[in-house]
Amino acid sequence: MPGLRTMTLPSKCLNCDVELSIPIVCGGCHTLYPIPQTANYFDLLGLPQQFDLDGEKLSDTYRAIARNIHPDRFAGQATEMDLLATKLSAQVNEAWRVLKDPVRRAEYLLELANGPSAADCREVPGDLLARVMMLREDLEEARDQSDEQTLTSLRCSIQDERDHAFDNIAKRANDLSLANDTEKKAFRQLLNSIKYFDSLLADFASDPLSQGNPQQ
Numbered sequence: 001m002p003g004l005r006t007m008t009l010p011s012k013c014l015n016c017d018v019e020l021s022i023p024i025v026c027g028g029c030h031t032l033y034p035i036p037q038t039a040n041y042f043d044l045l046g047l048p049q050q051f052d053l054d055g056e057k058l059s060d061t062y063r064a065i066a067r068n069i070h071p072d073r074f075a076g077q078a079t080e081m082d083l084l085a086t087k088l089s090a091q092v093n094e095a096w097r098v099l100k101d102p103v104r105r106a107e108y109l110l111e112l113a114n115g116p117s118a119a120d121c122r123e124v125p126g127d128l129l130a131r132v133m134m135l136r137e138d139l140e141e142a143r144d145q146s147d148e149q150t151l152t153s154l155r156c157s158i159q160d161e162r163d164h165a166f167d168n169i170a171k172r173a174n175d176l177s178l179a180n181d182t183e184k185k186a187f188r189q190l191l192n193s194i195k196y197f198d199s200l201l202a203d204f205a206s207d208p209l210s211q212g213n214p215q216q
């Protein structure tokens, strides 16, 4: 089962004897402790593999590692160290980008649970496609009529639906490693639905109406 991997870091730095309080690098002398190839993003940042994360701990750990493995610290040292620092730095940055974003974090947990990727399964829940098409038509009509009130209420209702889909994701994301194929597929559908809602919401953000339509 994923998530129960234990890290094989020594408790103290082999070089300077300082206690190793963050993964990957000694905060005292900056000796690097590369982690195994099999390590995932949670391992990289020394966090439990779960959806509910302590956001503050995530940021603190990321910043501490990033500061200590910054490639500038290793510039001019043996090329091997320099390259390793650059590689680890890129991995930690990518782990941070994925884990700090709740939707990407949920998507990553599905990947770790061997669930379907967005390319494997493009389906969305129930009648979402028809609903999205309808919302787009309403949006265009409200724009044509410069109907600010309808636009505002449409945006609110799309945001509500997005929030609802996200709540469902958050409820299920911690149990993915125990989920069956049907449940994983349903989870993928929810993730796909978020993309549709975000695309609709982005349409509102680019709405020229609020500044007056320049074409009319």
Ligand SMILES: [Zn+2]
Residues within 6 Å of the ligand: 013, 014, 015, 016, 017, 018, 026, 027, 028, 029, 030, 031
């Ligand atoms: Zn050290």
